[in-house]
Amino acid sequence: MKPIVRIPLFAILAAALFAGCERAPEQEDVEAATRNAAEIADPAPPVTGREAPQFQFSDDEIGLALAPTAGFTLKRDLTRDYLSAGAWKTFAEPDMRGEPLVALVLDGSDKITAAELRIGTSTDSHAVVTCLDPPEGATTEAPDEVRIDGQPFTHFRVGDAAMSHYQSVDAYRHVRNERCIAIDLLVAGTRPEVYDPPATPPFDEATARARLQEALGAVRITR
Known part of the structure; x- marks a missing residue:
């Protein structure tokens, strides 16, 4: 199994900000990047037990x-x-x-x-x-x-x-x-x-x- 690479939040935000050449970042882009970073940093636990x-x-x-x-x-x-x-x-x-x-x-x-x-x-x-x-x-x-x-x-x-x-x-x-x-x-x-x-x-x-x-x-x- 490949190791999980934890990407810093600022790096993901930066990628979202500078993607699309000179286009200004949309609010939904920032929110999506934030969610992705949170999932990478703290993945949901597996469903177990009851x-x-x-x-x-x-x-x-x-x-x-x-x-x-x-x-x-x-x-x-x-x-x-x-x-x-x-x-x-x-x-x-x-x-x-x-x-x-x-x-x-x-x-x-x-x-x-x-x-x-x-x-x-x-x-x-x-x-x-x-x-x-x-x-x-x-x-x-x-x-x-x-x-x-x-x-x-x-x-x-x-x-x-x-x-x-x-x-x-x-x-x-x-x-x-x-x-x-x-x-x-x-x-x-x-x-x-x-x-x-x-x-x-x-x-x-x-x-x-x-x-x-x-x-x-x-x-x-x-x-």
Whole structure:
């Protein structure tokens, strides 16, 4: 890359003044020369971070976005045939209205083992009031606070198992702009040993949880 040559302001102004033989400098010539000198001396910084148009998902009304995340596929619904019904959050009460927003599905997920980061919201008054309350079936551990993009979320872990199926959820809840925001890191599937011969999962539970934590870092709170 060629080095940037910084031209003194007086030199640029002089060139503008004496250009065109005996023609007197026009005001716009002086202003243009001044702008050029300023740009050379102090070029605009590159667009980075939140200012860059790099979100793979963004909802300005709700104030949520997702940065690109390697190894995950973006889905605009929460319904997959290997997981439970696509409610706006896991263990949502049937009469609690909400909106499923988006999911990041870990590549390779199948009916044996699947992993998703799911986001849903609700403005239902009951949902907002109880947003931070763990559902029945939560672990005996007390909920803790986790910062996501600098904002406080209540975190708890819940799980469910029936016969050969299971699901484990790290749930994150936050009330913002009079709505409940639910982020669920969900690992679910079928025990491989029930198949004959035993099935081979695409990844183990520990790996799935670790990758979902990486995906959590893609969440941005934009308003």
